[in-house]
Amino acid sequence: MVIFGTGEVRQFMPTGGDYTYLIVYLITLIALTFMWLFLGQRYQVYMWLRDAERATLKLEAMAKKGKEVLVNAIKELGKPDKDPSEEVEKFMDFFVIEPVDRDPFGVLKRLEHLLDVEREKFKDVVARVAPKANSDERANLEASFAAAWAVNYIYKFVRHYMLLGKKTKSMIVLMQIAYSLPMIMRLAEAYFNSLDAFTKGKPIGDSVGPMVAAKLMKGYPCKSIGDEIVAAEVPFEGRLLVVVKAEGPGGRVGKPGEAIAKLAQQYKDRLKRIITVDAAIKMEGENTGQIAEGVGAAIGDPGPEKYKIEQVALELGVGLDAVIIKQAYEEALSTMRKELAEAVDKAVEVVKKIVREKVVEGGVAIIAGIGNTIGVGNG
Amino acid sequence: MLNQIPISSNGDYTDLLTWYLLLVLIMLIIFSTLFSATRRRVLVTVRGVRTITVLQCEKCDYKEEREFQVGDYVLKRVGECAKCKGPLYISMIYGVPEKGPPRPYGY
Numbered sequence: 001m002v003i004f005g006t007g008e009v010r011q012f013m014p015t016g017g018d019y020t021y022l023i024v025y026l027i028t029l030i031a032l033t034f035m036w037l038f039l040g041q042r043y044q045v046y047m048w049l050r051d052a053e054r055a056t057l058k059l060e061a062m063a064k065k066g067k068e069v070l071v072n073a074i075k076e077l078g079k080p081d082k083d084p085s086e087e088v089e090k091f092m093d094f095f096v097i098e099p100v101d102r103d104p105f106g107v108l109k110r111l112e113h114l115l116d117v118e119r120e121k122f123k124d125v126v127a128r129v130a131p132k133a134n135s136d137e138r139a140n141l142e143a144s145f146a147a148a149w150a151v152n153y154i155y156k157f158v159r160h161y162m163l164l165g166k167k168t169k170s171m172i173v174l175m176q177i178a179y180s181l182p183m184i185m186r187l188a189e190a191y192f193n194s195l196d197a198f199t200k201g202k203p204i205g206d207s208v209g210p211m212v213a214a215k216l217m218k219g220y221p222c223k224s225i226g227d228e229i230v231a232a233e234v235p236f237e238g239r240l241l242v243v244v245k246a247e248g249p250g251g252r253v254g255k256p257g258e259a260i261a262k263l264a265q266q267y268k269d270r271l272k273r274i275i276t277v278d279a280a281i282k283m284e285g286e287n288t289g290q291i292a293e294g295v296g297a298a299i300g301d302p303g304p305e306k307y308k309i310e311q312v313a314l315e316l317g318v319g320l321d322a323v324i325i326k327q328a329y330e331e332a333l334s335t336m337r338k339e340l341a342e343a344v345d346k347a348v349e350v351v352k353k354i355v356r357e358k359v360v361e362g363g364v365a366i367i368a369g370i371g372n373t374i375g376v377g378n379g
Numbered sequence: 380m381l382n383q384i385p386i387s388s389n390g391d392y393t394d395l396l397t398w399y400l401l402l403v404l405i406m407l408i409i410f411s412t413l414f415s416a417t418r419r420r421v422l423v424t425v426r427g428v429r430t431i432t433v434l435q436c437e438k439c440d441y442k443e444e445r446e447f448q449v450g451d452y453v454l455k456r457v458g459e460c461a462k463c464k465g466p467l468y469i470s471m472i473y474g475v476p477e478k479g480p481p482r483p484y485g486y
Contacts, residue, residue, distance in 0.1 A: 021396050024396055025396060028399045028400075028403065029399075032402075032403070197474075200447075201449065201450070201451075201452065202430055202447060202451075203452075203473075211453055214453060214454050215454075218454060248452065249452035249455070334428070334474065335428050335430055335472075335473070335474030336473050336474060338431075338473040338474075338475065340473070341433075341473040342471075344471070375451070375452045375453060375472055376452060376453045376454070377453055377454035378454070379454055
């Protein structure tokens with residue numbers, strides 16, 4: 001046997017007759033080859049399991065820290081008589097069962113009812129643990145509860161699949177969780193980082209919609225129209241803008257669909273346009289704060305509110321315009337970035353442009369700033 | 380390249396064997412390091428955010444920036460303009476990510 005090297009040829013087989021080392025070498029080579037053949041897959045499983053275990057440990061720490069932040073905020077804002085830790089821990093197991101959709105008739109009404117009950121549940125628990133907090137602080141604590149709950153749920157979800165994969169040694173279970181981890185961790189970190197904004201009442205990326213509405217209604221009297229929504233009548237170049245947003249500056253989203261439906265009926269004789277402004281998740285490669293115009297109801301609710309807007313627009317034959325301000329998921333949940341704060345003024349101009357183009361003088365347009373109004377006043 | 384591998388031409392394969400045993404040892408070290416890594420303490424880190432509140436005068440072009448204070452919100456009235464004594468309000472609140480590596484949470 002010969003090996004062709006760079007410029008020389010060497011004898012690979014020994015010439016002296018001692019094959020001991022060659023045999024050892026061959027055995028090692030064969031052993032390594034077999035190890036690779038039979039343990040390769042197993043090694044891959046261990047790699048996935050290791051990733052899932054590390055993510056679980058990180059999520060566990062995040063969930064624990066999230067609860068700590070929440071408890072501290074409750075103590076600071078609500079001045080409770082007893083330690084709220086137990087109540088917080090108990091609430092982490094809270095769940096909502098989605099309505100049955102095999103018979104889809106009336107499913108949105110049933111979903112809306114369940115969402116109302118869920119909202120009540122959040123209000124009840126916050127009122128119990130933070131009795132001395134004011135209305136806006138309570139709204140912020142409700143949002144903080146939701147964020148801490150989300151981090152805790154993600155932790156339990158990943159832990160479940162990690163342990164299930166470990167127990168069953170199932171490649172498919174571990175592979176799925178390992179490959180989903182980058183997205184899951186991004187989501188968990190977004191919720192975890194949102195706790196700082198929610199507990200301190202800072203505007204978040206999702207607040208751009210209400211901020212556009214607030215800038216439009218600035219200087220005009222606004223009144224509460226129920227369902228945690230405020231509205232103001234704003235005269236604009238011979239037209240009337242009815243501007244709607246959730247009641248700030250607490251962390252509320254309200255029920256804008258319900259409010260728009262009510263107002264649309266009230267102004268139906270002169271109503272020409274319904275314009276919704278909301279934050280939207282950007283695609284990778286798009287810029288934060290980029291504004292886009294479209295058609296439809298820009299609202300990210302599970303269904304009932306969007307349905308009401310579409311339904312009333314259809315009934316009255318009114319056009320639906322949507323203005324979105326693009327941002328990444330984590331930006332929507334964390335303290336508002338400068339690019340987004342600056343995009344608000346541009347979005348206000350876009351809304352005005354639509355009104356000029358689509359609403360004749362003497363006509364009415366409903367402008368709704370959709371999203372969480374934390375850190376944004378009412379104009 | 381090949382002539383750098385210690386293959387003996389006189390039947391002495393001690394060097395070759397050492398290389399392969401070293402390879403096996405390295406593999407074992409990698410395996411054990413990987414599996415022991417899961418037992419390390421995990422620290423939650425966050426990228427710090429500096430929150431800025433921008434104050435603006437309603438009557439003139441006066442603008443001022445300061446650190447966010449709990450209780451601040453957009454469109455809140457916060458006193459008088461230093462230039463024209465007009466009403467001053469919060470026009471925007473935004474976060475600026477701090478430079479440098481993420482720091483452990485809570486420190």
